[in-house]
Amino acid sequence: MIDDRNESFPLDKHLFVSHLCDRRLGIGADGLILLRNHHDLDFRMIYFNADGREGSLCGNGGRCAVAFAYKLGMCGVTARFQATDGVHDAEVVRPDHIRLRMQPVSVVKRYEDHCILDTGSPHFCTFTSGLEEMDVYGSGRRIRYSEAYKEEGINVNFIQQEAENLFVRTYERGVENETYSCGTGVVASAICAALNDKTDKTAFRIRTLGGELSVSFRRTGPDTFDDIILEGPATFVFSGTLSK
Known part of the structure; x- marks a missing residue:
């Protein structure tokens, strides 16, 4: 920053x-x-x-x-x-520790094994098992560069149910690799869980490789959500001066 x-x-x-x-x-x-x-x-x-x-x-x-x-x-x-x-x-x-209000979500494309939605950035969300051992880079890259998404790109989230909460790993476009945590991705994943009847919860603790985040929302219709909150840590690592 x-x-x-x-x-x-x-x-x-x-x-x-x-x-x-x-x-x-x-x-x-x-x-x-x-x-x-x-x-x-x-x-x-x-x-x-x-x-x-x-x-x-x-x-x-x-x-x-x-x-x-x-x-x-x-x-x-x-x-x-x-x-x-x-x-x-x-x-x-x-x-x-920062709490951020996201924009409402009103357009969701639902498919048999995944959903597509925009939480400020476009996301492909799919549920899986064995996520700890999964090749997220390879699997995510194949989806991101598939015919449907290769031009504009898409972020790819793999979601695993953990009791009442979620474990999420994300391949991010622009980075073109897995990242330790994606905020818009965990929001999309929580909404996808609600859309796919995985749970009737409207608040989640979500584990990522980079730590734990919290997501809450209000469902206002079959595919519409507002009062979306993303919350979690924001830790200063180091500072410096950039010279021209």
């Missing part, structure tokens, strides 16, 4: 972004986020995928952006900010 309130970061330098995200030659990241001032809201969030292209919403990135904005004094314990999919409200439960 970069404090870009002076708007000096070059938005059109895609190779520069991908270089910064490179784990061998750059800093290393699954994506890059700029925080800029906004004329009406607390801040504006601009998100780039690791491949250097400006991306759709990153849910965990949104939570981290709020934590960073709070640290910078750009917002208080409540925040309202602009992202690519619209305006989001958030709450700083603690400086290292």
Whole structure:
């Protein structure tokens, strides 16, 4: 994440972004986020995928952006900010724990063994077993680059029921690999569980390789959901100065 309130970061330098995200030659990241001032809201969030292209919403990135904005004094314990999919409200439960309100979901495509929905980013969700040992990179890549999705790309979530909760692993477009945790992906996975009659719950604790997240929502119709909340940790790892 970069404090870009002076708007000096070059938005059109895609190779520069991908270089910064490179784990061998750059800093290393699954994506890059700029925080800029906004004329009406607390801040504006601009998100780039690791491949250097400006991306759709990153849910965990949104939570981290709020934590960073709070640290910078750009917002208080409540925040309202602009992202690519619209305006989001958030709450700083603690400086290292953020609750983010997502946009409503009103369009879902249901199939026999999977569902497709957009939670700020497009997601393919399917239930499976043996998820701990699964080749998520190989299986996810095959779906992401299949004829139906190869042009625009899609994030692929593999979901395993664990008692009353879920275990989710995600292959992310733009990163083109499995990531440790995908916020929009766990939201999509929780909604998919409700859609597929796996549970009548409207609140989930979701295990990912990167830790545990919480998702809650209100079901307003057969395929419509609002009051969608994504909640979890946002931990500062290190800080530094980037020179031109």
